[in-house]
Amino acid sequence: MARKASGTSKASSKATTKAAAAGKPAAPDGSATSRGGETHQVAQGRQPALTTNQGVVLADNQNSLRASTRGPTLLEDFILREKITHFDHERIPERIVHARGSAAHGYFELTKSLSKFTTAKLLTDKGVRTPVFTRFSTVAGGAGSVDTPRDVRGFAVKFYTSEGNFDLVGNNFPVFAIQDAMKFPDFIHAVKMEPDRGFPQAGSAHDTFWDFVSLSPETLHMVFWAMSDRGIPRSLRMIEGFGIHSFRFINAAGESTFVRFHWRPKLGLQSTLWDEAVKLQAADNDFHRRDLFEAIQAGAFPEWDFGVQLFTEEEADAFPFDHLDPTKLIPEELVPVQIVGRMVLDRWPDNFFAETEQVAYCPANLIPGIDFSNDPLLQGRLFSYLDTQLSRLGGPNFHQIPVNAPKCPFANHQRDAHMQTTVPKGRVAYEPNSLDADSAPTGRESPARGYRHFNEAPGDGGKRRVRAESFADHFSQPRLFFNSQTPQEQAHLLAAIVFELSKVGTPAIRERTVAQLRNVDEDIARRVADGLGMAAMPAVIAPAAPAFDMAPSPALGLVAKSKPTLDGRCIAILVADGSDGAQVDALRKAAMAEGAAVKIVAPKVTVQLKGGKALSADGQLGGTPSVLFDAIASVLDPAEALALSKQAAAVDWFRDAFGHLKAIAACRGTQQILAAGGIVPDAGVVDPKEVARFIALAKTRQWTREATLRALP
Ligand code: HDE
Numbered sequence: 001m002a003r004k005a006s007g008t009s010k011a012s013s014k015a016t017t018k019a020a021a022a023g024k025p026a027a028p029d030g031s032a033t034s035r036g037g038e039t040h041q042v043a044q045g046r047q048p049a050l051t052t053n054q055g056v057v058l059a060d061n062q063n064s065l066r067a068s069t070r071g072p073t074l075l076e077d078f079i080l081r082e083k084i085t086h087f088d089h090e091r092i093p094e095r096i097v098h099a100r101g102s103a104a105h106g107y108f109e110l111t112k113s114l115s116k117f118t119t120a121k122l123l124t125d126k127g128v129r130t131p132v133f134t135r136f137s138t139v140a141g142g143a144g145s146v147d148t149p150r151d152v153r154g155f156a157v158k159f160y161t162s163e164g165n166f167d168l169v170g171n172n173f174p175v176f177a178i179q180d181a182m183k184f185p186d187f188i189h190a191v192k193m194e195p196d197r198g199f200p201q202a203g204s205a206h207d208t209f210w211d212f213v214s215l216s217p218e219t220l221h222m223v224f225w226a227m228s229d230r231g232i233p234r235s236l237r238m239i240e241g242f243g244i245h246s247f248r249f250i251n252a253a254g255e256s257t258f259v260r261f262h263w264r265p266k267l268g269l270q271s272t273l274w275d276e277a278v279k280l281q282a283a284d285n286d287f288h289r290r291d292l293f294e295a296i297q298a299g300a301f302p303e304w305d306f307g308v309q310l311f312t313e314e315e316a317d318a319f320p321f322d323h324l325d326p327t328k329l330i331p332e333e334l335v336p337v338q339i340v341g342r343m344v345l346d347r348w349p350d351n352f353f354a355e356t357e358q359v360a361y362c363p364a365n366l367i368p369g370i371d372f373s374n375d376p377l378l379q380g381r382l383f384s385y386l387d388t389q390l391s392r393l394g395g396p397n398f399h400q401i402p403v404n405a406p407k408c409p410f411a412n413h414q415r416d417a418h419m420q421t422t423v424p425k426g427r428v429a430y431e432p433n434s435l436d437a438d439s440a441p442t443g444r445e446s447p448a449r450g451y452r453h454f455n456e457a458p459g460d461g462g463k464r465r466v467r468a469e470s471f472a473d474h475f476s477q478p479r480l481f482f483n484s485q486t487p488q489e490q491a492h493l494l495a496a497i498v499f500e501l502s503k504v505g506t507p508a509i510r511e512r513t514v515a516q517l518r519n520v521d522e523d524i525a526r527r528v529a530d531g532l533g534m535a536a537m538p539a540v541i542a543p544a545a546p547a548f549d550m551a552p553s554p555a556l557g558l559v560a561k562s563k564p565t566l567d568g569r570c571i572a573i574l575v576a577d578g579s580d581g582a583q584v585d586a587l588r589k590a591a592m593a594e595g596a597a598v599k600i601v602a603p604k605v606t607v608q609l610k611g612g613k614a615l616s617a618d619g620q621l622g623g624t625p626s627v628l629f630d631a632i633a634s635v636l637d638p639a640e641a642l643a644l645s646k647q648a649a650a651v652d653w654f655r656d657a658f659g660h661l662k663a664i665a666a667c668r669g670t671q672q673i674l675a676a677g678g679i680v681p682d683a684g685v686v687d688p689k690e691v692a693r694f695i696a697l698a699k700t701r702q703w704t705r706e707a708t709l710r711a712l713p
Pocket of ligand 1: 095096098101135136137154155156169170171176180181182184242243244245326359360361377378385388389
């Protein structure tokens with residue numbers, strides 16, 4: 001058996017050998033290619049010839065060069081060696097954080113000029129469309145991890161402006177976990193998998209993370225965001241984005257205004273429930289990537305409003321916190337968000353590696369009219385990103401990779417280096433010079449339109465390693481965030497903390513965390529302690545600065561920013577043999593008219609509807625759990641429904657949808673499945689004939705159901 005090539009046909013393998021012996025190519029263009037007798041005829045048509053990387057045309061891409069028909073492979077097979085060597089080097093180092101990501105091309109359009117505040121054309125030329133490349137990511141997991149862990153999401157936008165590339169490298173939370181760049185490696189090491197055991201991948205529910213949190217109360221505000229439902233988004237199309245740090249705008253007069261950047265999803269905010277997120281991780285590792293891809297392919301282009309919070313130095317001085325501290329947000333009630341533009345993502349990358357993997361963001365990529373603030377976290381980032389690209393992309397010419405290259409002219413005297421792809425002309429690679437000719441000009445300074453930093457007055461002087469006293473309060477803003485949520489959102493947040501701490505094996509870490517929570521709010525700490533079954537409250541840890549109350553900010557809620565809509569949502573209809581096609585069509589039409597995608601799920605890939613018409617399913621029941629959808633309906637023949645009521649996949653389909661507070665349209669037959677799942681139908685469960693009622697319910701979760709299902713802290 002081992003001596004025979006697979007699918008051997010004696011006649012053709014003889015022909016190959018004969019041709020080889022006669023010095024003729026075994027597989028001339030457009031003819032049958034020999035694979036040890038197996039022949040694959042591929043129409044040549046307009047296909048280009050396969051070549052090596054040197055342009056040498058290949059005669060045979062199936063077989064290596066061998067000393068005889070069954071002899072060893074020869075080292076001189078430069079074609080094989082080139083192909084395998086290239087393959088061996090296909091991966092580049094993944095990002096140390098934000099390794100798992102999905103991206104898309106699109107454009108930014110300015111709707112309101114900010115010329116009073118900045119000279120950046122991106123923000124002054126109303127109506128101009130600037131190309132963008134936007135990458136969303138999780139932080140803790142590796143490139144191959146799943147899309148739906150509890151985590152912050154990266155929201156990085158590269159604007160290819162007429163004045164150079166501007167990178168706004170933000171997250172979906174408006175605050176970060178640490179105040180000084182010095183702590184970033186510690187924070188990331190704490191959240192990533194523990195170094196001795198190599199797990200957990202992409203999750204913060206473990207000892208080292210909470211150890212760091214409990215010892216570093218500055219993390220608490222961001223941890224509250226991560227433990228809220230914002231940490232488990234339904235879709236990347238339904239998250240906000242924030243530049244976090246204060247930046248500066250500079251206008252034509254050289255005056256500066258502080259700015260914080262915001263992205264607002266057109267589809268509103270929406271998250272999953274924790275049980276749903278856990279099940280999504282098993283159902284579809286690529287849930288968010290697929291969702292973004294499918295929306296763009298379907299022409300339902302994701303869109304965000306772009307907003308700015310503008311404030312002066314004097315206004316900032318009056319804030320009850322330091323705006324240079326990246327663990328602090330500026331409530332919208334204090335400084336409103338003005339919407340000045342929009343971003344639309346309308347093109348999926350042609351190649352994941354070339355674009356999404358090789359894109360190199362850097363917060364130091366600025367354009368004239370925008371400058372940094374002294375936020376000590378931002379200042380550290382200005383070094384880190386360039387450094388990381390050097391190691392990830394192999395050298396300083398990564399700006400020449402198409403996804404990174406500016407789309408405006410660029411020229412300077414930088415030369416050579418690893419992977420240089422441009423061929424500069426002339427003898428001049430320095431400046432000033434008098435030798436560059438008109439035929440090969442090499443570039444000059446432009447004092448009038450070149451980049452200028454804001455001329456900031458020096459601070460209090462003196463060189464020292466220090467944390468500003470104005471950064472000392474760590475508890476007021478987690479309290480503000482918590483108090484700005486609905487009671488149900490608050491309960492979810494506390495349940496997440498209890499869940500994560502329940503995965504922590506070291507009791508002292510749990511206790512220290514609860515002790516820190518006492519500084520945020522006694523009631524929060526008590527509810528978490530109760531959820532953990534803690535016998536006594538741990539002693540309070542004296543805070544560096546005591547928390548104070550701020551007026552709740554409704555804009556920090558998630559449900560408050562959700563939209564009752566089916567736009568961008570997905571509804572599933574369960575069918576089986578004998579289902580009523582007319583009813584399926586009525587549901588489908590009504591849902592699609594409201595902007596939803598509709599997927600047919602069935603026990604078999606193809607079913608015969610009542611009347612004999614065949615219907616192909618988009619998903620087979622066993623592999624298409626209801627966590628993948630925003631609402632579900634079923635149109636079943638009673639006998640089929642009875643059979644399904646004995647199938648775990650069908651019972652779980654409804655039980656999960658019910659548990660995840662989704663609207664359900666269940667026909668009479670389906671009541672048997674609901675009964676098998678112990679589901680007592682409520683107002684969120686209707687008959688599929690009540691199409692309008694179902695569509696109205698499907699636009700939101702059935703929030704009131706939760707109290708009947710789950711004991712939350
Ligand atoms: Fe990053 N961060 N970061 N970060 N970050 C990276 O750069 C770093 C921080 C953010 O889709 C890395 O190209 C330091 C804040 C996003 O490619 C690295 C510090 C915020 C992305 C890096 C921070 C972010 C990164 C890894 C503290 C929100 C993904 C690969 C001083 C405002 C961009 C890379 C993409 C990526 C360092 C803090 C957001 C190692 C040292 C704060 C969205 O350079």
